[in-house]
Amino acid sequence: MSRPPRLGPQSPSSLPFSPTLLETARVRLCLPGADAGLRALTYVKDNREHLGPFEPERPPDFYTLDYWKLRLELDREDFVEDRALRLMLMPRGVAPALAPVIGSVSFTQFRRGPLQMCELGYGLDHRWQGQGIMTEALQAAIPFVFERLGFHRIHANHLPENRRSAATLRRLGFSVEGYARDFLRIGGQWRDHVLTALVAPDAKPHPPR
Numbered sequence: 330m331s332r333p334p335r336l337g338p339q340s341p342s343s344l345p346f347s348p349t350l351l352e353t354a355r356v357r358l359c360l361p362g363a364d365a366g367l368r369a370l371t372y373v374k375d376n377r378e379h380l381g382p383f384e385p386e387r388p389p390d391f392y393t394l395d396y397w398k399l400r401l402e403l404d405r406e407d408f409v410e411d412r413a414l415r416l417m418l419m420p421r422g423v424a425p426a427l428a429p430v431i432g433s434v435s436f437t438q439f440r441r442g443p444l445q446m447c448e449l450g451y452g453l454d455h456r457w458q459g460q461g462i463m464t465e466a467l468q469a470a471i472p473f474v475f476e477r478l479g480f481h482r483i484h485a486n487h488l489p490e491n492r493r494s495a496a497t498l499r500r501l502g503f504s505v506e507g508y509a510r511d512f513l514r515i516g517g518q519w520r521d522h523v524l525t526a527l528v529a530p531d532a533k534p535h536p537p538r
C-alpha cells in the first residue's frame with residue numbers, strides 16, 4: 330500500500346527546519362534540539378506549581394535532563410513525520426542558543442484526510458503572564474498551522490475555572506462548542522472541560538438547510 334498524499338498545501342518535511350520556526354515582536358517560537366534540554370527542564374521545574382493544576386499526570390522521569398534531551402529530539406521527529414508541532418517560546422533579544430524557555434505551544438493529534446484537525450495546548454512561565462505574550466505567540470502560530478500546514482480546524486479545551494486560558498482563546502476568536510464531563514484526568518481526578526474550536530478563516534459557510 331502506498332502512502333496517501335496529504336491534503337495540506339505543503340508537507341512539514343519540505344519546510345525550512347531551523348530551530349526558530351516563527352518570530353513575533355517579543356518571542357521566538359522554536360523547535361530546538363537536545364542542546365536546549367536544560368533550558369526546557371528549568372522551565373518545567375520553575376513552573377511545576379503554576380502548570381500542574383491544568384495538566385495531566387507526567388511520567389516519572391519528566392523532571393530529568395535525560396527526558397528533555399530525548400523529548401526535544403522526538404518533538405522534531407514528530408513534526409517531520411506530520412504527527413505534532415510542539416514549540417518552545419523564547420524571548421527575542423537574547424541569542425537563540427542562550428535564551429531561556431518561557432513557555433510552550435503545542436499542536437498535537439494531527440488528523441489529516443477529510444478532518445484536517447489538531448489540538449492546541451500551551452503554557453507560559455508565571456513570570457511572563459499578563460503581558461499578552463501567549464496571545465502574540467498564538468497570533469503567529471495559528472496562521473502557520475492553517476496556511477502552511479493546511480489544517481482546517483483547531484480544538485482547544487480548558488478547565489471551566491481557567492479564566493486566563495478562556496480569555497486568551499476568546500481573544501483569538503475561538504468559540505465554545507461544548508462542555509465535556511470527566512474529559513481529562515488531572516491530579517488523579519477526572520475533570521470537566523470546556524471545548525472550544527477555531528475554524529480556518531477561509532472555511533466555507535454552512536450550506537443552507
Ligand SMILES: CC(C)(COP(=O)(O)OP(=O)(O)OC[C@H]1O[C@@H](n2cnc3c(N)ncnc32)[C@H](O)[C@@H]1OP(=O)(O)O)[C@@H](O)C(=O)NCCC(=O)NCCS
Binds near residue numbers: 459464493494
Ligand atoms: C493560559 C496562559 C498561557 C495565559 O497567559 P496570559 O499571559 O494571561 O495570556 P495572554 O498572552 O493572552 O495575555 C493576556 C494578559 O495580558 C494582558 N495584556 C497586556 N498586553 C496585551 C496585549 N498586547 N495583548 C493581549 N493581552 C495583553 C491582558 O490584559 C491580560 O492580562 P490580565 O488577565 O491580567 O488582564 C497562562 O495563564 C498559563 O500558562 N496558565 C497555566 C497553563 C494553562 O492554563 N494552560 C492552558 C491549559 S487549557
